[in-house]
Amino acid sequence: MKKLLLANTAIALLATAAAADVTVGNPMAMTGPIPDLVAPMAKAVDLAAAHINEQGGMFAGGEMFKVERADSACDPTAAVDAVTKLINVSNVAGIIGPVCSGATIAQAESVSMPAGVVTLSVSASSPAISTMEDGTDLVFRTAASDAYQGVALADLAIANGITEIAVSYANDDYNAAIAGVFSEAFVAAGGTVTANEAHEPSKASYRSEVATLGATSDNLALFAYYGSGGITLMRNALETAAFDTFIGADGMLSDEVIEQIGAENLGSTTFTTSASDASTSAFGAWKALADAADVPASDPFVPNSYDATFLMALAIEAAGSADRDGIAASLRAVATAPGEIILPGEWAKAKAILAAGGEINYEGAAGNQDFDGNGDVAGEFSKSTVVDGAWAAELIK
């Protein structure tokens, strides 16, 4: 009896804690192979939360919108641990993140989907995420699938006059998937893939990999994370003069690459990434807010991170409670037409419309963020090359 009482008190306490604040979980790859890319993304998440709380917070009572951050380390095991804790111990309403595709798939399959919690990833772009759900509608993302980026990259390679290329990809969900899409699109566009090999991330040396591939072509399509072998592989390729032209995707697009390898060695290197169309009014609104808060507005996945956080908060607000069940349907409602257009930062306006029973349609910093049947969004891509010792991005039309 005593135990039961105690348990009841505990549940009551938990319930009051939940009523006072709305907490969402935010697993991000703070450590691991890409901390450089993730740091500004985490800042964007915090900025969105700050805007929400400044402009009246959640629900009629103005409750705090709290982001509980955890480290998913870009690693499936670490992500499962982090999200298990967020869902079971911190009792979060939804999950914003994780960053990497492998981590997102692992945590969704083993933790968040069984628990019925919505995952809204800020940057996971593997095509495998589109088709992972069977009958549920719980996994969303604010970054475009690599099914599009791989094709954009292949078109770019052809446009740059590359007709034959060797492909090397790190053996994980994200890199293997985009390498597959790229190879298929490149061959379909008339190019020849001379060799296509997986490499294991995080090795001290890739000289034998580079030698095996280097005998076949001077061009390398490299799909890896910069922090778990990508830089070493590029360095080995340059040292042995096996390759001179490199193309690749977001995982390699970091200042770290320039600092480590040297701008003088990166003359014919092009990496693509998911980008935002800077000409939209939504991006303009975001840029003003980001500049004021000293957040790099155009860095990879930074606007996507802001959008994800804002959308999650809007979905919870529209659902009327932090109850996990209603969030997925509500997320679709606030992100798509019909409804009054809401731009980044316009929390008070959205809150007023929702309170009056109206409908809203969030247009995000990174794109219009209209979820399709798989919870995916369309996206645009940019190509980055080294100009004057720094990455210069240009939108691919």
Place this chain on the structure above:
Amino acid sequence: MWDAFGFEFVNFYLIPGLVLGCIYALGAIGITLTFGILRFANFAHGELMMMGAYLTWTIMAIITAVIGITVHPLIAAIPASIVVIYLFFWTDKFFYKPFRKADTIKVVMASFGMMLILRSAVQVIWGPNQLTFVPGIAKPNAGLMSWTDDIGAILLIPNKHLLIFAGTIVFVVVLSYILNRTRIGKAMRAVSDSPDLAHVTGIDVDQVIRATWIVGGVCALAAGVFLAMDIQLLETTMGFRMLLPMFAAAILGGIGKPYGAVAGGLIIGLAEELSAYPWIGTEPLLSPGYKTGVAFAIMVVMLILRPQGLFKGRSF
């Protein structure tokens, strides 16, 4: 250039395999000595390697900031080695010594905990981002290249690899002198063979343990610095990634046998790289994605067929 005799095999498979083998060998020496003398598998060894490389980087950065000259990592490693040796003493005093008379599993778990503590400490102090150890790319040594070209072979070896080879040879020679000619070295071997017998013959076991940490610490630091010189960057899991191949090397050579560790390290390093050579036809014999598996396959086969290792070490 690609047509020179054995060009691809020597430059892209054999030499990288030897470089990796040297790093494994130096790390495995510390592991095998700890295993032999203190009788436990020290999981924190890889992290101490990593920490040594970070300390070396810090000392280089301080010297550059204060005097304005860039010192070579091998010079900066000398003051760093003192810090690393004290780290070894400190971890021993607070985390391993209390468990010395307890079951081995307790001290193994303590070392596992130490591994996580050290890695997190590095992430707190230096941050989770990669650090640049030496920027740019290392071109092959031009003198060696033209000289070997004259005799029709073409060797592409950057200076950093020549230094790693030379450094490893110096370390192994000095180590063999210490173990075979000095009093403390003989005492270390005696304790490794039988601690109780060594104790009753009047050997100061505590002194031997300190000597073990010093030798293991210096070798770990050298392995960490050589690894950082090779990959030219620092990141917090670099030591951990080397740990399992180093264990494989120690087991292959025979637990408690420093020469075995050297041989084991070279064999594991070469086996990993050479397994990807197109021995048959033009395709790699084994996809390079499975290189690490080779080290473990060797270790497992060795444990089944000859658990005492190549050099007749202790078997468990």
